[in-house]
Amino acid sequence: MMSASVSQRDALLTEIYNRAKVDRDVIFISADMGAPALDLIRRDLPGQFFNAGISEQNAILVASGLALEKKKVFTFAIASFITINCLEKIRVQMSVMKLPVQIIGVGGGFSYCDSGPTHHGIEDVAVMRAFPGIEILNISSAENARVAANFCFEHPNTPRYIRLDRESFNHVPGEGEMNFYTGFRVLHQGGTEKLLLITGNLVEKAPAIAKANPTMTIVEVGRLDRVHEFFRNEIAKYSQVICLEEHFINGGLGTLIVETVMDHNLPCRVQRMGLNPVNGYSYKYGGRDVLRKDFGLNLDHLLGEKVTS
Amino acid sequence: MMSEELKKIAHEVRNDVLEMCISSGTGHVTSSMSAVEILVSLYFGGLVNVRAEDPQWPGRDRVIISKGQCSPLIYTVLSKKGFFPKEWLNGFAKRAGNFGVHLQNSVPGVELTTGALGHGLGVATGVALAAKLNRELQMVYCLLGDGELYEGSIWESAMFAAHNQLNNLVVIVDRNFLATTDFTENMVALEPLDKKFESFGFNVVKVDGHNFDQLLSSMEGLRNRKVRQPTVIIAETVKGAGIPSLSHNPVLHGVPPQGAQAIQQARADLAKGAKL
Structure with missing residues (x-):
């Protein structure tokens, strides 16, 4: 490794x-x-x-x-x-x-x-x-x-x-290495109600999120061009799916999953967590967290922390 | 002698291009007409080494047509060269046909899908680089329209090709002085074009693009790598050459003659064998 x-x-x-x-x-x-x-x-x-x-x-x-x-x-x-x-x-x-x-x-x-x-x-x-x-x-x-x-x-x-990503992050252990063919990897197996799909630089947050939400299953998504049938069948097992990405919510992971759920009539509700494009671009500085919050992406509640504005 | 034979082929090609575009009611007739002698020189003047019976023959010279709007000309030349039956031309831009208004690489003899301008030189540069890396001897010819010289990517690629001394690359500019809506020198002047390419590190040759002797001699010896840098042939042409009623007129970009009278006039122009 x-x-x-x-x-x-x-x-x-x-x-x-x-x-x-x-x-x-x-x-x-x-x-x-x-x-x-x-x-x-x-x-x-x-x-x-x-x-x-x-x-x-x-x-x-x-x-x-x-x-x-x-x-x-x-x-x-x-x-x-x-x-x-x-x-x-x-x-x-x-x-x-x-x-x-x-x-x-x-x-x-x-x-x-x-x-x-x-x-x-x-x-x-x-x-x-x-x-x-x-x-x-x-x-x-x-x-x-x-x-x-x-x-x-x-x-x-x-x-x-x-x-x-430009930054170096710890590799988050999970069930085996990333399979870029099926496009996903289970990081934390919780229950079958809530599924968190997480991609890219936010994967490093998975251990802390799992600690705060032990019943939530957490999956890393490595392919963003399509959802493989095998992965789709896994998604279908959950009633609530949260998609988390450091990308505009338009067109990224969340959109991919919404399209998949709609096109295949999967019985789950999807929530997209990402960057809200409503205010356009940002000239804020001071680190990633500052920018995430400026775009409305607040991870506090996922991390079990007191929600800050 | 050869020049006379090539002139005869060029005349036949012009007729076929005009008729296929009249038949389908579409196609860039004028952009095709300006490049007839260039393409006939390449394919029938002994410059390009290809095998119609084996279009993917690895040793073939590569011909990258960046100005994909002259597809009626390319398809006509390729069919005449034997890459596919002439009957295919009848299906140009029609439901049952094999190809449309812009060039597509699914047609035998076509290397690259083009139509979006500013792509061909960069791809040709990569193809020429691959040949050099592989120590293969084939030449790479790339036909550019002068209208696409406004694309910045052309000059990015020109710099790269010259820096890497790709002397197996021959760029031919169909310099017909017309883009889509206006003359280039009225719009944003391209001249002095030869100086531009020279300053980018090219071996520059300027010719009358309707003169076979000049075209053929401009490319003589390039296979012997007589220069270290890539070569550009600036072939000065007339958009719509051979059909005066379609020439020198910006609004006739991208269309065949419209209406019975214009069609009759275009055919009559060609039949006269107008002096080029």
Whole structure:
């Protein structure tokens, strides 16, 4: 298991580096984003590393051309830039053409909480979900990043968005490692009334939430592009489902679950907990909790704490 | 001699393009007409190495058509080259047909789905990079419209291609001086275009894009990697070339001649073999 001191980014890149050493078809394109593990690729495998400069659209296009020629290509940049700046390129090349480019975006949610709204990754899942055929892997820990890297190499023919957090979080133990095919992992088995679905950086809160709510079952969701049938059948066992994410409630995990419940007529009530878009964006600073509360996401009652405003 | 033969093919291609668009009532006739000599040079002038009977042959040269709106031309050229039966052209943009107004890679011989502009050069750059990494010898040709040169991604990709010395990449700009609603130099001037590409690190050649001799000689020796950087051929053309009644007129972007009189005039123009 990966140490908590290892960043998600370095865990993922180390796996890619190890594969790239023995497979010359693995190509890495950075849009001028660095990382210690990336320095290894740059140093040891210069023919497989390209810095495209701060040109995310070009990075996606060049990656698409390489993928067209059967290369296994990873692109790398800040999450909100490599997705939202490139939507049409992603749509045509990765969704229409189905070219299996692997997009690595660092900065899900308020990873860059000190940088203002240009750097917040709080609608990236919503827009990427709109494109058919692109898998979205939402990463909560370095260990999950390692598992995700292996998943990418085991299923190389699928376009994919791998959403990393900038911060390092402890890996929350659960029932086995994340299964990115079924897309979920049980973190805490409570009763069959309340189910908390939690994704990304908020997974680190699961142990405290479980302590405060021992009868609540807690599940980490690792895939945000679709709900696998097996996972859907699990959801159907509960009467109340709470979805928790550091993303606008429009289009993220909560929306995915609401759609699933509606489309399959599941007998459960869904509550979405996430960022309320009603007030638009925020220039608040002082850490993630400040921003979460500014967007109306208050975890106090889930954590068994006195609710603060 | 070759030039005369190519002129004959170009004339046939123009006729087929016009008729398929009249038949379906849609299609970018004028955008197709400007690039006829470019495409005929590539496919019938001995430049592009492809196998119609094996469209996915790994050793083929790659032709990326970024200006996907000239699909009537590409489909006509590919059918003439034997990639699929000519009858398919009759189904252009029709319910029972195999393709529509913009280019799609499901058609044999088409490498990339295009129509959204500003994509082709970046993808062609990736394809050329892959060939270099694999030490493969094929060339990558990329046709751009001048109207898509306003897309910022084009210049991002141009910088990348030049920096990585992709001398297996040949970009051809169909420089017809017209975008959708206006002449480029009225709208936002593109000139001096050659200087722009030069400053981005390209080997730049400017030709009359309707002159086979100039087109063919501009690409001579590129397979021998006679330059280290990627090449751009700025092919100056006329939008609607060969059909004066459709030329030099911004409002005729994206449509075939409308109405019996305009159709008759367009056919008559082509039959005259208007001087290009």
